[in-house]
Amino acid sequence: MEEILQLLTEDARLTAAQIAERVGRSTAEVQEIIVKLEKDKVIRRYKTVVDWERVGVEHVFGFIEVRCAPQRGVGFDAVAERIMEFPEVHSLYLMSGAYDFLVVVQGKTMRDIAYFVAEKLAPLDHVVGTATHFVLKPYKVDGDIMVDRAEVKRLPVTP
Amino acid sequence: MPDAISLGIGEPDFVTPWRVREAGIYSLERGHTHYTPNRGIRPLLEELARYLERRFGVSYDPENELMITVGGSEAIDVALRAVLEPGDGVLIPQPCFVSYLPCAILAGGRAISVYTAVEHEFQAQVEDLTRACDEGARVLLISYPSNPTGAIMPRAGMEALIRFAEERDLLVISDEVYAELTYDGQHASAAAVAGGRERTILVGGFSKAWAMTGWRLGFAAGPAEIISAMVKVHSYAVMCSPTTAQEAAVEALRGCDDDVAQMRREYNQRRRVIVNRLNAMGLSCFEPKGAFYAFPSIAKTGLTCEEFAQRLLEEEKVAVVPGTAFGECGEGFVRCSYATSMPLIEEAMARMASFVARVAG
Numbered sequence: 195m196e197e198i199l200q201l202l203t204e205d206a207r208l209t210a211a212q213i214a215e216r217v218g219r220s221t222a223e224v225q226e227i228i229v230k231l232e233k234d235k236v237i238r239r240y241k242t243v244v245d246w247e248r249v250g251v252e253h254v255f256g257f258i259e260v261r262c263a264p265q266r267g268v269g270f271d272a273v274a275e276r277i278m279e280f281p282e283v284h285s286l287y288l289m290s291g292a293y294d295f296l297v298v299v300q301g302k303t304m305r306d307i308a309y310f311v312a313e314k315l316a317p318l319d320h321v322v323g324t325a326t327h328f329v330l331k332p333y334k335v336d337g338d339i340m341v342d343r344a345e346v347k348r349l350p351v352t353p
Numbered sequence: 354m355p356d357a358i359s360l361g362i363g364e365p366d367f368v369t370p371w372r373v374r375e376a377g378i379y380s381l382e383r384g385h386t387h388y389t390p391n392r393g394i395r396p397l398l399e400e401l402a403r404y405l406e407r408r409f410g411v412s413y414d415p416e417n418e419l420m421i422t423v424g425g426s427e428a429i430d431v432a433l434r435a436v437l438e439p440g441d442g443v444l445i446p447q448p449c450f451v452s453y454l455p456c457a458i459l460a461g462g463r464a465i466s467v468y469t470a471v472e473h474e475f476q477a478q479v480e481d482l483t484r485a486c487d488e489g490a491r492v493l494l495i496s497y498p499s500n501p502t503g504a505i506m507p508r509a510g511m512e513a514l515i516r517f518a519e520e521r522d523l524l525v526i527s528d529e530v531y532a533e534l535t536y537d538g539q540h541a542s543a544a545a546v547a548g549g550r551e552r553t554i555l556v557g558g559f560s561k562a563w564a565m566t567g568w569r570l571g572f573a574a575g576p577a578e579i580i581s582a583m584v585k586v587h588s589y590a591v592m593c594s595p596t597t598a599q600e601a602a603v604e605a606l607r608g609c610d611d612d613v614a615q616m617r618r619e620y621n622q623r624r625r626v627i628v629n630r631l632n633a634m635g636l637s638c639f640e641p642k643g644a645f646y647a648f649p650s651i652a653k654t655g656l657t658c659e660e661f662a663q664r665l666l667e668e669e670k671v672a673v674v675p676g677t678a679f680g681e682c683g684e685g686f687v688r689c690s691y692a693t694s695m696p697l698i699e700e701a702m703a704r705m706a707s708f709v710a711r712v713a714g
Contacts, residue, residue, distance in 0.1 A: 197618065215629055216622035216695075346368055351361035351672060353451045353500075 198227055199236070206240040243338055255284070255300055255329040256307040259293040262321045270294060273320050282310050293325070304328060357670040358701040360689040363500060365564035365645070370605070370612040373563060377601035385596055391588040393421025393572075394599050400606040401572055409532070409542040411550060417577040420584050421594045421602075425530040425558030425571035426452055428583075431590065432526050432554045432573060433460035433492070435582040442490035446477035447680030448648075450500050450528065454680075457494070465490060468682035471639050471650065475504035479517045486521055493518050495543065496528035498535055501679045501688035502648040503624075503641020508541035515549045524579075525553040530571070533562030533613055536621045537642040544574065551576060554583075559598075561644075562613050563605045568598035620645050623691040623698055630702035631689070634709045645692040648676065650685055654712045658687050664712070669704040 197217050201208055210225040217224070231237045246253055260277075264270050270288055277297060278286045285298040297315065301307040307326065316324050332340050368374075392398065398415035406412045413419050422428040433443065433456050443457040446467045454464045467485045469475045477495060495514065497506035506514070518525050527543035544553045558571030573583060587593075624641065631638040631649040638649035651661045658675035665671050674690075676683025691698055 200618075201622075215626050218625050348362055348364065348366070350357070350359045351674065352363045353678075 195227060195231070198224060199231070202228075202237065202240075206242075243336070245340060252302065253300055254302065254304050254307060255298060255332070256304075256311070257327045257329065258297040258299060258311060258315065259325040259327075260295040260297055260315065260321055261293045261323040262295065262318075264294075265320055273318065276318055277315065280310070280314060282306070282314075293323075354666070354670060357666065357672060358693070358697050358704070359672040360691070360693060360698075360701055361672040361674045362690050362692060363646075364566040365561060365616065365692050366694060367564040367616055369564050369568070369601075370609050372608055372612075373565065373601045373605045376604035377568075377597045380597050380600035385600060387596065389593045389596050389599055391420075391593050392584050393419070393594060394596075394603075397421055397599050397603050397606075400603050401574075404606045405555075405574060409529075409540070409545055409555070411542060411544045411555070411574075413574045414577070418580055419572060419574050420580050420587065421599055422558075422571045422573055422587060423591050423594050424560060424569045425528060425556050427569075427587070427591065428554075428556040428558070428571050428573040429453065429494075429526065429528060430456050430460070431583045431586040432556065432575075432579075433457055433462060433494075434586050436492060436524055436554075436579065437462040438491070440489060441492065442487055443492045443494055444482055444486060444490055444523070445494045446482075448475070448499075448501050448676060448683040448686075449494075449679055450496060451678060453494055453496075457492075462492070463489065466680060466682075468680070469502075469504075470682070471686075474639055475499060475502040475648070476506055476510050477514060479513050482514075482517055486523075490521060490523060492526055493523045494526045494528070496530075498531040498540075498641075498643020500531065500644055501646050501674065501676065501683070502686075503644045503646045505535055505537065505643040506541060507538070508546060511541045511543055511549075512546045515543060515546050515552075518552055519548050523552070525549070526556065527553050528556045530556065530558045531561050531644040532557065534617055534620060534645060535643045536617070536624060540643075554579060559602050559605055562616070563602075563609060564616065565598070565602070565605065568595065568601065570594055570598040570602050620691065623693075623695055626695065627689060627691045627698055627702065630699075630706070634702070634706040635713060636705075636709060645690055647689045647691060648686050649689065651687055652685050654709060656712065658684055662687055665705065665708050668711075669708045671701045671704050671708075 211221045214221040214224040262273050265272050282299050284300040287296045289296050299307050398419050402413050402415040437460045439461040441462050442465045443462045444465045445453050446469050457464045465485050467481050469477050525543050532540040544550045544555045554575040556573050559565040627647045628638050635653050636649035638647050662673050662675045673687040676686035
């Protein structure tokens, strides 16, 4: 099962038949496992890794540190729920260390992000401070290296 | 040849894991550019001893029972040169890696070929060895998992080989460079079975499992007096193994079990695909349980393996290696390496299938 999941995380378009051949099981068996994984929400959805810059679509990412005063009874979760519903919020993590939340925000321009922080994030109840860092250049995102490198060549025939 | 797909490559398509490359860079940065002790650097020898204990289940003293060589190839060469007297016989089950016979002859020995057959999954049979073995035989040179067949030697078979070596008082040189690429059960080392350790020179290397072919780094493990003789030959021939590679290899042994497991998993997936497709196109292929080669029979086509390889390359632009490159008994077979990306394997199999359909009609 783990191997099937790993194959799908590398290439979500693999068919059940292709996976079956690689892991040495029947297609029906693999199909059944995948359906179950989808039903159990182990597989949440399938998506595509896009390098938007190559089609000229610019995105700006801001990493925002948020310090907040947790609410009695509900802790950080209530604040997190307020933050994560904003569509601009790409990722949200509760952190150990000098601040509480790391909010990754996606916008078209720096101004979008500045606006979001100033108008939406900072004024939230219980948020006591923010620090915004803009991404200058992504090198590796979610395990994928985003810069081109020369292909490694081998001799055509070796013993 | 543009657009040609090579299944003829006997090395990993993976690049050496980054943590190993990074350790090599660090070694150079610190200016470690001098000779090392002939035998190898102490941290690597110690790490190797721990590794052999962990993965092969056999313990060696890093002080005098291990040495680092320039690839597994050099270990084979110096082992033969260190132990053979002129005219000594070397039993070599075939098909086998291309260097064994020439190395035995260059060391003044006499190569005694022992054919293995697909009916026995290319595992050397004691009765065949017994038939071929003469009074002057001194060494049994084996390699499992095997290049070119992908055969492995299960523990019981290995025990039988070692018992045979004991009876004939043969020294065993066991090239286990593909040990980490075993897909069915646990690798059985010649040194790990009863009676094996004291008469075996265990040869291994970093090329295959750690994808380090270009670093040229291997090792030998064995009884102290033999290793010390081998170190002498090694010191006259090459002085020591590359310093950068040795320091990088410490990291390979220390921190790369996950990288090796990941590569093994991918090879295994490709193995299933290639064997499946070869059988589906009518080239019957026994299940290779180690290394990264499939060794299908091409009998169905009626071609010799040379003709098959030549025509397949010309007509469909797929390169495979004729079985006879690995010994006469390789006739009727070709070696297909699956150390190539899955899309290329799938494309190569499609081309090969149309070739076979055309030829075999």
